[in-house]
Amino acid sequence: MSVVLLVPATVAGRIATPPAGVDAVVAATAPGRTALDAGGAWWWDAARDAVAAGADAVWCADGEPAADALDALTAPLVDGRSPVLRSGSVVDPDGSLSRADLPSWAADPAAMIDLATVAAAPVTSASAASLLVAAAAIRIVGPPDPDRFGPLADREWTARAAAYGGAVHRPRSVVRRTDRPWRPSPAVAARHALALRRARVWRIREAGHRAAVLGGWR
Amino acid sequence: MCAVVVTHDRRELLRECLGRLRAQTRPADRIVVVDNASTDGTAAMLADEFADVETLRSEDNLGGAGGFHLGMRHAHDAGFEWIWVLDDDTFAEPDALAALLAGAERAPAGRPTWLLGSRVNWTDGRPHPMNGPWLRRWDPATVSVAVAHRLLPLRHSTFVSMAVHRDAIDRHGLPHAHYFIWNDDFEFSGRLLRDDGAGYLVPDSVVTHATARPHSTVTGDRDRFYWALRNTVLMLRDGRAQHPVEMALSVVVTARWIVQYLRRWSDPRALRVILRGLRDGVRHPVR
Numbered sequence: 258m259s260v261v262l263l264v265p266a267t268v269a270g271r272i273a274t275p276p277a278g279v280d281a282v283v284a285a286t287a288p289g290r291t292a293l294d295a296g297g298a299w300w301w302d303a304a305r306d307a308v309a310a311g312a313d314a315v316w317c318a319d320g321e322p323a324a325d326a327l328d329a330l331t332a333p334l335v336d337g338r339s340p341v342l343r344s345g346s347v348v349d350p351d352g353s354l355s356r357a358d359l360p361s362w363a364a365d366p367a368a369m370i371d372l373a374t375v376a377a378a379p380v381t382s383a384s385a386a387s388l389l390v391a392a393a394a395i396r397i398v399g400p401p402d403p404d405r406f407g408p409l410a411d412r413e414w415t416a417r418a419a420a421y422g423g424a425v426h427r428p429r430s431v432v433r434r435t436d437r438p439w440r441p442s443p444a445v446a447a448r449h450a451l452a453l454r455r456a457r458v459w460r461i462r463e464a465g466h467r468a469a470v471l472g473g474w475r
Numbered sequence: 476m477c478a479v480v481v482t483h484d485r486r487e488l489l490r491e492c493l494g495r496l497r498a499q500t501r502p503a504d505r506i507v508v509v510d511n512a513s514t515d516g517t518a519a520m521l522a523d524e525f526a527d528v529e530t531l532r533s534e535d536n537l538g539g540a541g542g543f544h545l546g547m548r549h550a551h552d553a554g555f556e557w558i559w560v561l562d563d564d565t566f567a568e569p570d571a572l573a574a575l576l577a578g579a580e581r582a583p584a585g586r587p588t589w590l591l592g593s594r595v596n597w598t599d600g601r602p603h604p605m606n607g608p609w610l611r612r613w614d615p616a617t618v619s620v621a622v623a624h625r626l627l628p629l630r631h632s633t634f635v636s637m638a639v640h641r642d643a644i645d646r647h648g649l650p651h652a653h654y655f656i657w658n659d660d661f662e663f664s665g666r667l668l669r670d671d672g673a674g675y676l677v678p679d680s681v682v683t684h685a686t687a688r689p690h691s692t693v694t695g696d697r698d699r700f701y702w703a704l705r706n707t708v709l710m711l712r713d714g715r716a717q718h719p720v721e722m723a724l725s726v727v728v729t730a731r732w733i734v735q736y737l738r739r740w741s742d743p744r745a746l747r748v749i750l751r752g753l754r755d756g757v758r759h760p761v762r
Contacts, residue, residue: 378619
């Protein structure tokens, strides 16, 4: 499987050698931009180009992946499942888990239990800060909509992709941010969380929780 | 580790349950059966076939709640670190206990691990609709950390297969005996896991809950719905098992139960069951 790693330009210079299993590293955004202020769609153009050039998958990382991060993402699942999205953990520069980048869990207890046996969980949407995307999803699911969903455009896009071909979270795969991420103001976070609610990506309780985390209220 | 099984007039199910416990790859250090005034020859069967099993005989039927209260108190007084409680219609897979204990070993650091639950299937291998699991899904960070350890964080669990650490009993007490049946486990686990303790579902610890049908609270025995209602009201009045937001959700869920129950049993008897349950939940002493 050929994998292209997409990282923000600020990170690309810090990756001396591509992680094991990666064929190429591509700087996917303008210098100084991060996953959030690029509208949650910072990775899209580069992902589309990589797939057009023959990549089997693109791996979006808003930071430096751990050496075993790709292995952890691609480790076998149960029952031969092969979802089109696999998200991983994102930690901030201080080593703490980035709560704003945690995925939304699927309301499927049987799948939750099955996948937990291999340290995975089914999700309905995820952040692009640590995300392996199969080429099929790039080809078939339309582009993200940063104008409507702003910093949460990746969440809305991954919700569509997950509905198309499934998504799992592999928390043992870790991407470490090199800088503190840009965060939207509480008002902006609330507005886009509401847009996600209207798009039926999040239910009202999750939209409130996510807006609070993203906007820095909690 | 002490296993505690509560039984009442279900000799054949109990025989299978105890046989499964004996066949565990990591056997319990002691097995205690609380015999709730059985009259079907359970006592003789235990004496003849399970001489290694300790029996606590009650002359009155204390219900599941009273039986678990009695058995857990006995195991706690005997000094066991972990107490594994099971229904008499719980059939554990051979490595169910070993997997539970392994789950305790690999649990994330931080809050003490006070409760472990098994995956509860019905006889067809699908999750039993009455037995959750009730996960902390609204707390993404806790779920993510637990999944990395091949566990799932629980908010509530079931006495069908639940291991409880003795420290949790020291701090929060035993199940309420006066609940008799239904929601005793929901209340007890809610109390343990509300603030200071962590509980996990161990996905590779598997048991079968061999009920006649894969029923839920609403679709189960018609008259037992009384206990579900009464005990939910008691739990809400007590206030120790849930936070206010959770209590509000419990009210919504209970209202939905009532609607579903009335759709299933639309007659005066069903109405009486509901009214009695709500009335007794309001009138009965909370503790």
